[in-house]
Amino acid sequence: MSVPLVPKLLRAHLRELANDNKRLDDRGQWDSRNLEIEHSVLPRAEGSAKVRIGDTIVYAGVKFQIMTPYEDRPNQGGLMCSAEVRPLAGRKYEPGPPSAESIELGRVVDRGIRESGCIDVDSLCIIPGEKAWQVILDLFAVSDDGNLFDAFAIAGIVALKQAIIPGERFGVGEDSKLEVNGTPLMCSYHKVGGRFVYDATFREELGGDERIHITLGDNGNVHSLQKGLKGIFTTSEFEEIMGHALDRTKEIREIINTL
Amino acid sequence: MGGYGDVRMIDDNGMRMDGRGPGDLREIFIETGVVPVADGSCRMIWGTNEAIVSIYGPMEAHPRKIQRQDSAVLAVEYNMAPFSTTDRMRPGFNRRSKEISKVTKDALESVVLLELYPRSKIQVNIEIISAEAGTRCVGLTAASVALADAGIPMTDLVVSVASGKINDIVVCDLNKEEDNYGEADLPMGILPNTGELVFLQMDGDLSQEEFKQAWDYNMNAASKVHEIMKKALTGGDGE
Numbered sequence: 001m002s003v004p005l006v007p008k009l010l011r012a013h014l015r016e017l018a019n020d021n022k023r024l025d026d027r028g029q030w031d032s033r034n035l036e037i038e039h040s041v042l043p044r045a046e047g048s049a050k051v052r053i054g055d056t057i058v059y060a061g062v063k064f065q066i067m068t069p070y071e072d073r074p075n076q077g078g079l080m081c082s083a084e085v086r087p088l089a090g091r092k093y094e095p096g097p098p099s100a101e102s103i104e105l106g107r108v109v110d111r112g113i114r115e116s117g118c119i120d121v122d123s124l125c126i127i128p129g130e131k132a133w134q135v136i137l138d139l140f141a142v143s144d145d146g147n148l149f150d151a152f153a154i155a156g157i158v159a160l161k162q163a164i165i166p167g168e169r170f171g172v173g174e175d176s177k178l179e180v181n182g183t184p185l186m187c188s189y190h191k192v193g194g195r196f197v198y199d200a201t202f203r204e205e206l207g208g209d210e211r212i213h214i215t216l217g218d219n220g221n222v223h224s225l226q227k228g229l230k231g232i233f234t235t236s237e238f239e240e241i242m243g244h245a246l247d248r249t250k251e252i253r254e255i256i257n258t259l
Numbered sequence: 260m261g262g263y264g265d266v267r268m269i270d271d272n273g274m275r276m277d278g279r280g281p282g283d284l285r286e287i288f289i290e291t292g293v294v295p296v297a298d299g300s301c302r303m304i305w306g307t308n309e310a311i312v313s314i315y316g317p318m319e320a321h322p323r324k325i326q327r328q329d330s331a332v333l334a335v336e337y338n339m340a341p342f343s344t345t346d347r348m349r350p351g352f353n354r355r356s357k358e359i360s361k362v363t364k365d366a367l368e369s370v371v372l373l374e375l376y377p378r379s380k381i382q383v384n385i386e387i388i389s390a391e392a393g394t395r396c397v398g399l400t401a402a403s404v405a406l407a408d409a410g411i412p413m414t415d416l417v418v419s420v421a422s423g424k425i426n427d428i429v430v431c432d433l434n435k436e437e438d439n440y441g442e443a444d445l446p447m448g449i450l451p452n453t454g455e456l457v458f459l460q461m462d463g464d465l466s467q468e469e470f471k472q473a474w475d476y477n478m479n480a481a482s483k484v485h486e487i488m489k490k491a492l493t494g495g496d497g498e
Contacts, residue, residue, distance in 0.1 A: 043307050044389050045342040055295035059388060061342025084350055087336055088384040090296055091315040095336050097351070138341040138350075140388070142311055143294045169345075202296070 010207035011193075018193025024203055030244050032199040035252070037154060039162050039259060047163025047178065051155040053199065055145035060137060060155035062163040062178070066170055067134040069125065077124020077132035081110035082139070083152055089141035090202070104228065109139060109152045109186065111224040112215030116184035119160065123179050126172050133165060135178065146201040149213050153186035158256060183253045184223050186215045187245035191231050196241050198248070212238070214245045218253065266440040268425045275437070281430040282476050284420070284483060289401070289491035291408040299409020301491075303401035306434055307391035310398050312405040313384045320380035331376035335364035337398050339387040359395045360385075366399055366419075366448045366458035372412040381411060392438035393421050396446050399458060404488050414450070416488055417457055418481040421446035422473035429469050431476035445473045451485035454478060 017023060027033070033054030042048035045061035069076055083106030087093045098106075113119065124133040137160060139152040163178040190200035191209040200208060210231025215224040227233075269275050279285070285306030294300035297313035320326045337360040339348050367383065383406070385398040396419035403417040423433045424443040433441055443465045448458025465473060 042342055042389055043309075044344055048342065057294070059340075059342075061340070063342055063347035065347060082341070082350070084341075086338060086384065086386065087315075087382060088294065088297075088311065088313045088386045091318065091382070136341070136347055138347075140340050140342070140386075142386075143296045143313075145296050 007207050014193040014207045018195055030198045039158050047159045049155040049158035051151045053151050056151050057143040058151040058155050059140045060159035062159050063136045065134045066131055069132045074129035075125045076121040078134040079119050081137040082106045085141045090144040108213055108226045109156055112184050112186055115223040116182050116217045118180050118182035146205050147199050149188045150186050182218050184215050184217050185249040185252050187248050188213045189241045216249045220246055269428050284432045284480050287487050299405045301401045301405035303397055305397045308397045309389040310401045311386050312401045314405045314409040316381035317376040317379040326378045329377055330373040331379045331381055333368050333381050335360045335383045337385045343387050343390045363399050369457040370413045370415055392433050392435045396421050399448055407492050415452050417448050418451050418484045419448040420477050420480040422476040429472040431480050447477045449481040451481050
């Protein structure tokens with residue numbers, strides 16, 4: 001699909017811009033695009049959110065199923081997180097089974113939410129050893145103009161925070177709110193023109209090198225990290241983006257907590 | 260069809276459970292340009308149905324073996340998002356989605372002027388993010404609006420509506436309960452300017468008279484939906 005010549009020219013252009021400390025859309029190195037968050041947007045989901053970052057648009061929907069607890073964890077329910085980037089979201093996406101890229105997307109967002117412990121899996125148990133709730137978080141891209149990771153992570157946690165466990169429909173008691181203790185959030189950085197930038201657009205991703213994703217919890221604890229794509233980075237580069245991630249996750253958390 | 264004739268869904272005055280008369284449509288809302296990275300797009304809300312359609316192309320068709328020397332190829336992907344239904348829809352291969360993709364493609368190929376774009380491809384992606392009943396109609400109607408939004412020449416828009424039968428009474432635009440417990444369903448794809456058809460399916464049990472009534476309901480509904488589509492495309496509010 002991709003024509004190798006275009007990224008080559010784009011890379012050269014991005015390198016020139018970086019030398020002048022500029023970006024394609026006149027943002028500063030650490031600036032984000034406009035962020036919009038809506039919740040309760042999907043009538044068939046038990047919890048849902050829509051997030052828009054610039055021209056990147058995603059949905060998250062929460063569904064529940066009843067599962068048999070794993071034998072070694074009879075008192076626990078489960079959390080499953082899956083991401084789909086279908087041809088709807090961009091001309092580079094092809095129909096068919098999920099690509100390695102969208103599996104990585106789902107798994108990185110999953111780890112951030114799971115490892116933060118914000119979903120208490122013990123509270124999802126209905127009858128020990130027999131029945132427990134499985135929370136399924138589906139992340140769905142509508143328009144990919146870069147940085148799907150952060151959009152999915154924000155949409156995912158907002159949808160979970162809205163979710164109602166449909167006890168009545170499954171005949172296991174009353175409907176109740178899903179307990180979510182904490183707001184883990186991801187910040188993603190892309191090496192573009194030799195330096196890291198925050199919230200890369202599709203074209204910056206196309207002409208960039210490695211990317212780093214950091215998920216931080218309410219107290220600044222680190223819950224997941226991922227380095228993707230080819231590239232080399234230094235400890236001091238990482239320290240710089242970690243510093244930015246600490247500030248930025250606080251800002252986004254404040255927006256979410258006022259929804 | 261469920262065929263459970265004992266569920267009462269229409270009262271003696273001909274009023275349906277959601278307050279509509281037999282020939283009434285659910286509420287419809289259309290907006291365009293909802294997928295900024297696409298060449299054309301449309302969001303259509305029809306009752307509790309919600310579809311998002313994006314169009315990419317005309318663009319290079321590859322691999323080359325799918326190219327046609329005298330026209331463009333049209334690729335249609337219909338899919339239901341996992342959170343679009345009451346019980347989660349498992350992602351992945353699905354015979355129903357494949358069939359709907361195919362009949363939607365057959366319908367759209369009949370109106371798009373494909374011969375203007377030899378050796379290229381037009382990709383139509385239909386995603387149902389909320390499903391009630393009649394998602395194939397919403398998908399096809401929204402796809403024709405999205406194609407128009409992409410500036411792709413067509414002989415006409417396509418309006419797709421379904422009528423059916425509940426408690427032995429023919430009604431237009433079945434909702435979820437009516438579809439589950441109804442006795443027949445007749446979806447049609449209509450060219451509103453000529454009244455010609457590009458899509459037709461039916462299942463259930465209809466007498467010749469009932470069939471005629473359902474056909475007429477669909478034709479009438481098509482011109483109503485057409486007005487909303489035109490408004491959405493010419494900058495009206497789409498409601």
